[in-house]
Amino acid sequence: MEVSRHPTKYLGEEYQRLVRESLNWQLRVLESASEPICTVDGKEVLMLCANNYLNLATHPKVVEATIDATRKYGAGAGSDRSISGNMFLHEELDRRLAKFKNAPASLTFQTGFMANEGLIPQLAGRGDLFVSDELNHGSIIDGVRLSRADRAIFKHKNIEDLTRVMEEAEKHDPPYKHVWIFTDGVFSMDGDLAPLPEIAKIAKEHGAGVYVDDAHGEGVLGEGGRGIVDHFKLGRDEVHAEMGTFSKAFGVVGGHITGNEDLRNFTYNKARSWLLSGAVPPGVAAACIAAIDVLETEPQHVRRVWENRNHLLDGFKDAGFDTGNGETPIIPVMCGKSKTSKDFADYLWTKGIFVLPIFYPMVARDKARLRVQLCTKHTTEQLDRTLEAFKEGGRKLGII
Numbered sequence: 001m002e003v004s005r006h007p008t009k010y011l012g013e014e015y016q017r018l019v020r021e022s023l024n025w026q027l028r029v030l031e032s033a034s035e036p037i038c039t040v041d042g043k044e045v046l047m048l049c050a051n052n053y054l055n056l057a058t059h060p061k062v063v064e065a066t067i068d069a070t071r072k073y074g075a076g077a078g079s080d081r082s083i084s085g086n087m088f089l090h091e092e093l094d095r096r097l098a099k100f101k102n103a104p105a106s107l108t109f110q111t112g113f114m115a116n117e118g119l120i121p122q123l124a125g126r127g128d129l130f131v132s133d134e135l136n137h138g139s140i141i142d143g144v145r146l147s148r149a150d151r152a153i154f155k156h157k158n159i160e161d162l163t164r165v166m167e168e169a170e171k172h173d174p175p176y177k178h179v180w181i182f183t184d185g186v187f188s189m190d191g192d193l194a195p196l197p198e199i200a201k202i203a204k205e206h207g208a209g210v211y212v213d214d215a216h217g218e219g220v221l222g223e224g225g226r227g228i229v230d231h232f233k234l235g236r237d238e239v240h241a242e243m244g245t246f247s248k249a250f251g252v253v254g255g256h257i258t259g260n261e262d263l264r265n266f267t268y269n270k271a272r273s274w275l276l277s278g279a280v281p282p283g284v285a286a287a288c289i290a291a292i293d294v295l296e297t298e299p300q301h302v303r304r305v306w307e308n309r310n311h312l313l314d315g316f317k318d319a320g321f322d323t324g325n326g327e328t329p330i331i332p333v334m335c336g337k338s339k340t341s342k343d344f345a346d347y348l349w350t351k352g353i354f355v356l357p358i359f360y361p362m363v364a365r366d367k368a369r370l371r372v373q374l375c376t377k378h379t380t381e382q383l384d385r386t387l388e389a390f391k392e393g394g395r396k397l398g399i400i
């Protein structure tokens with residue numbers, strides 16, 4: 001029999017479609033450490049698109065901790081934490097993080113994505129409801145999709161719409177058993193904050209759980225970088241699950257779920273990504289512990305990243321740029337059309353500035369932007385140079 005089907009041809013066709021529509025990722029190669037000045041694709045550039053907000057990726061204490069633990073305990077943990085790979089370093093990291101967060105308990109994961117994707121589908125099933133902000137991170141979206149619970153989406157940060165969703169849910173027959181509301185803490189495309197106190201209030205009225213993904217808030221918001229729950233001074237009985245990552249401000253890699261003991265015990269018994277996947281290497285766990293140490297003992301890093309952010313934001317505003325709704329060291333510089341944002345990023349690249357254009361389908365078609373991310377080690381001179389290049393490019397492209 002003649003077979004007309006080819007198993008993989010469509011993969012190439014789909015890739016070509018992405019290229020034609022300029023929707024494909026162009027992978028850049030970092031050839032140095034992630035520092036303000038780094039080498040990317042053979043070119044020396046100023047890094048303005050790293051999540052390494054506090055430069056802990058290269059902090060000597062964090063680097064030393066990785067080396068020491070690797071020498072002592074090896075390159076790998078040898079197993080999943082659920083079997084024989086649960087080293088005392090992992091347990092120590094769980095405890096240290098909970099203490100840092102002023103919470104009863106934390107459970108650390110291999111990545112933040114795996115925390116969301118592993119825990120969320122276990123939180124609820126048939127007869128339950130998940131309520132989610134329309135702009136939540138993909139890992140929440142995937143976690144919610146993996147569950148059998150009903151789903152409802154509310155408009156971005158819109159409390160009125162959330163109230164409507166919750167009131168409609170009350171009418172469901174039979175009544176929903178468990179209801180959870182999910183939100184990012186800091187939304188990564190705009191750097192804006194979730195109205196967490198208002199969300200917690202509505203949740204309480206309806207007996208719903210609150211789950212916040214604070215990947216971009218940790219190390220940046222709250223007392224000493226303790227995150228969004230601390231920023232709003234909310235209790236663990238108001239925000240029931242705080243999820244986060246070690247891959248951003250902490251400068252390493254890993255994820256966590258923080259809340260009460262029940263949440264921790266439930267999670268390590270149920271989340272399949274935790275149960276069925278290898279533990280992070282001892283060097284990684286030790287690096288994360290060292291990063292917490294640094295946050296607890298060197299408050300200057302968090303202060304400095306905010307000073308940098310305020311300096312550049314003021315400059316952008318004075319120059320007439322639309323900087324959207326950013327409230328964190330993520331500054332969106334609005335460009336309008338997708339092509340404008342790409343041309344702008346290309347122009348800045350020629351000036352030795354590495355910044356990420358964000359466009360459809362990541363954001364609405366007319367809301368393309370450059371996403372500028374600040375870090376502690378950016379110098380004022382570097383930021384002023386950035387501003388000058390933005391002004392030149394912005395004028396050329398008719399943005400200002």
Ligand SMILES: *Cc1c(COP(=O)(O)O)cnc(C)c1O
Nearest residue numbers: 111112113137188215245247254
């Ligand atoms: C980065 C990010 C994650 C994923 O975290 P990783 O530890 O990098 O897997 C999850 N949620 C949000 C909002 C993020 O920005």
